[in-house]
Amino acid sequence: MKKQSIIFSIILAVFFGFQSCDIDEKIIDEASGEDLLTNAEPLTLLAPAYNNMRRVYGHRWFFALQTFSADEGILPTRGSDWFDGGVFQELHRHDWGSTHRYTTETFGHITAGLATATQAIGSLEEGTQEHAEAVGLLSHFMWVALDAYGQVPYRGITDINFSDDPQILKGAEAVSTIIANLESVMSSLPTGKNTVRFTQDAAKSLMARVYLNKAVYEDRYASNFSFSNEDMQKVIDLTTDVISSGTHDLETDDYFSMFDPDNENHPEIIWSAKNEKTSVRISGRSVSRNTTNGLSRGLLYKVDGGWEEGSDAGCTLPEFLDKFDSANDPRYYKENYPNEAGTIPLAQYEINRGFLEGQLFGIKTEDGAAVINDDQTTIDIVPVQLFSRDLSFANHTRDVSLIAANQSVGVRVSKWSIEGLGANRDDTGVDIVIFRLADLYLMRAEAKLRLGSGDALADVNAVRVARGGSGFAIGSATLEDVYDERGFEFYWEYHRRTDQIRFGTWEDTWTDKTDTDTNMRIFPIPPGPVAETPGLEQNPGYN
Incomplete structure (x- = not known):
């Protein structure tokens, strides 16, 4: 094992119960010195970099930047709730500044990821799998920094x-x-x-994503991006390698299963940030917060007047919903129990998934637990009330604005699972999906259309038929069709801002957003790092 030439502080993470697919960690000590690195296990050195991936993908960080700045998401101020200093309004209106809380915090998480991955690289033996994984993780942190901020601090x-x-x-x-x-x-x-774990297929997926967006990254403020034939052919070659390997399969039975607590090694997922449901909370970094922030607070109704933890925060936009074939697209809504008052078998209960519109119904609970009927096999479904002073019912309408008329307006998004019948915010086993096979099919379709060669329609329909059967196929595929399909397929999955910029819709108008400033295609570098790091410059349009 190589030694770094400089002494630095690291957090020593010891893995427990390690299997081929497990990267659980337990922080036990903090120390300084090269001696810690000399005898450290390779997986111990990798753990901080893997853990930082969860932080970057946390619900208030890269997720918020990719979702609430785009045309798929909005987090309104509801009365005095969720103003939060205006940070979510600024994201939505595209008028954030250089000290915006979540652009600043996300940059900090990314640079921490770059540091922990670099530390691992410097301490692991070249040619080993663990060293290669560390380089892969570093490369992914570099991509997030490039995509979101246009600048990458790099030590080689x-x-x-x-x-x-x-x-x-x-x-x-x-x-x-x-x-x-x-x-x-x-x-x-x-x-x-x-x-x-970061595999060859994860690396190829990342390379394909970089090549697909290369024209954007090299000429960020262009009025039209020039996608080269060579780059598009690279996308086609890389995605074909992964698709043709037979290692991964498109989900054909239940689209939402990819976002369930048992999604590790799901056939369609290529790489994800691992989450573990334990007693140790990770400060809101779990992907389930993306769901609870899309639900009404008090989804699980308590007859004693108490409320389950949740949130009345984010929702989607009417313009985005209007693009869906809501009656036929299985990605739009999955009903796990009838959304009406009644009694259902206890074993049947799981929250409904997708876009939640109209009056919501949920299980009857007391003291944080489901009220099981005397027969011990059924539970009652009752109208959901909002966590608000007037205890109004959760009747979610499409019309919404940044200053919401009430806590109910706005269609909520329930894509990622909440585990069990109780409150769930931070402790979840839902792994955060980063690459999955559908993305590679749609990247390849887009590259074929930009190249002007190849059967893009077959790739689009491979995804659509997997979701809705042969009758869900379309008859032709344009770039606009691919763009729309990416919206149907990847909503609430960290893609939308990047897709909008590449497809030239970022400066469009949608609910309460009219800004057309191309400087907002990338986020500002926080003032602290600009002042302290030679060569790091503030991006255009920011003070």
Whole structure:
């Protein structure tokens, strides 16, 4: 194992019960010095970088930046609730500044990820699987930084010296470095199915995503992006390698199963950030918060006047909903129990999924637990009331605005599962999906259309038929069709902002958003890092 030439502080993480798919960690000590690295287990060195991926993908960080700034999501101020200093309104209106709380915090989580991955690279033996994984994780943190902020603090993957200032990579240099690093470790990355470790298929998926967006990253403020034939062919080749490997399969039975607590090693998922349902909370970083923030507070009604934890926060936009074939698209809504008052078998209960519109109904509870009827096999479904002063009912209408008329307006989104019948916010086993096979089919379809060669329709219909059967196929596929399909397929999954910029809809108008400033295509660098890091510059349009 290599030693770094500089002493630095690390958090020593010890894995327990490690299996081929497990990367659980338990923080036990903090110390300084090179001696900790000398005898550390490889997986111990990898743990902080994997853990930081959860932080980046937390519900208030990369998720909020990708979702509430786009045309799929809005987090209104409801009375005095959810104003939060205006941070969500600013995201939606595209008038955030350089000190915006969540752009600042997300940048901090990304740079922490870059640091922990770089530390692991400098301490692991080149040529090993663990070293290759660390380079893969670093490359992914680099991509998030490039996509969201346009600048990547980088220390390299050889001869790392933490006493030197990092390089600041931008545009073409950042793209080429990410690609070169992934190519350099490809043969050392594991093959086969493992959704919580960085594999060759994860690397190929990331490379395809970088090539697909390369024209954006190299000319961020262009009026029209020039997607080169060479880049599009790279996307086609990389996605074809993964699709043709037979390692992953499109989900054909239950679309929402990919976002359930047992989604680790789901056939369609290529790579995800691992979550574990334990007694240790991770400060709101779990993906289930994306669901509870899309539900009404008090989804699980208590007859004693108490309320389950949840949130009356985010919802989707009418313009986005209007694109769906809501009557036939199984991704729009899944009814697990009738949304009406009545009695159902206890074993049948699971929250309804997808877009929740109109009056909501949920299970009757007391003191945080479901009220099981005397027969011990059934529970009652009752109207859901909102957590508000007047205890109004949750009747979610499509019409919504940044200053909401009441707590009920706005269609909620329940894509990611909430576990069990009780409150669930932070402690969840739902892994955060980063790459899945449908994305590769639709990336390949888009690349074929931009290249002007290949059967894009077959790729789009591969996804649609998997979701809704042969009758759900379409007869032709344009770039607009691919763009819409990505909205149907990946809503609430961290894609929308990136897709809107690439397809040229980012400066469009939607509910309460009229800004057309192209500077808002990337977020500001926080003032602190700008002042402290040579070469790191504030992005155009920000003070």
